[in-house]
Amino acid sequence: MIAEDFEMVPVIRSNQTLLGVVTRRDVMEKMSRSQVSALPTxxxxxxxxxxxxxxxxxxxxxxxxxxxxxxxxxxxxxxxxxxxxxxxxxxxxxxxxxxxxxxxxxxxxxxxxxxxxxxxxxxxxxxxxxxxxxxxxxxxxxxxxxxxxxxx
Structure with missing residues (x-):
């Protein structure tokens, strides 16, 4: 997503109906939160x-x-x-x-x-x-x- 410079990506069900969209900001926030709390110092x-x-x-x-x-x-x-x-x-x-x-x-x-x-x-x-x-x-x-x- 980041490498291809996409701002948002659709999320679809297996029957090809739209479930929602994920933005770049959502992905970055989720990644930063998971990295901070993952391992003890x-x-x-x-x-x-x-x-x-x-x-x-x-x-x-x-x-x-x-x-x-x-x-x-x-x-x-x-x-x-x-x-x-x-x-x-x-x-x-x-x-x-x-x-x-x-x-x-x-x-x-x-x-x-x-x-x-x-x-x-x-x-x-x-x-x-x-x-x-x-x-x-x-x-x-x-x-x-x-x-x-x-x-x-």
């Missing part, structure tokens, strides 16, 4: 994998979270920490902006590893906070992170 996929237990978050490393060399991708860990940081303040009804995120990788994380992430607020004022994260595999620490946020 990367951030939503990561958020769905997080499970909260007491004072920590647990996540199992899955194939889509890996780099080509088979270890956990940097962006995945950053996304996990972003979710956790936003969840810390969601109950207070305030907005936050991540100003700085420092991630230190101490050991490689591979597929099917179960990570436990513990958050600790180091410094908190009315307008900002510094949050320290410890990421464990078993009893061994595999990564550390510091996140500085501005609170509005």
């Amino acid at each position: 990367f951030s939503e996929q990561i958020g769905q994998k997080l499970s909260y237990h007491h004072d920590e978050v647990v996540i199992t490393v899955e194939p889509f979270m890996l780099e080509k060399n088979g270890v956990l991708a940097n962006g995945v860990l950053a996304e996990i920490l972003t979710h956790m940081t936003q969840d810390l303040v969601v109950n207070s009804g305030r907005n936050l902006i991540i100003e700085q995120m420092l991630i230190y990788f101490l050991q490689a994380v591979q597929i099917d590893d179960i990570l436990r992430i513990q958050a600790r607020i180091i410094h908190h004022t009315r307008r900002s906070a510094i949050i320290d994260y410890d990421i464990y595999h078993g009893h061994q620490i595999v990564s550390k992170a510091n996140v500085t946020v501005k609170i509005n």
Whole structure:
């Protein structure tokens, strides 16, 4: 329809009677609506994998979270920490902006590893906070992170 530059196309029944017409605008609107809601974003996929237990978050490393060399991708860990940081303040009804995120990788994380992430607020004022994260595999620490946020 678009390639042939048709503005409208008739819709007919099997007995060749006119059922109605479809315009280019109708087709474009329907296509845009179906594409937007079809797939979850990367951030939503990561958020769905997080499970909260007491004072920590647990996540199992899955194939889509890996780099080509088979270890956990940097962006995945950053996304996990972003979710956790936003969840810390969601109950207070305030907005936050991540100003700085420092991630230190101490050991490689591979597929099917179960990570436990513990958050600790180091410094908190009315307008900002510094949050320290410890990421464990078993009893061994595999990564550390510091996140500085501005609170509005």
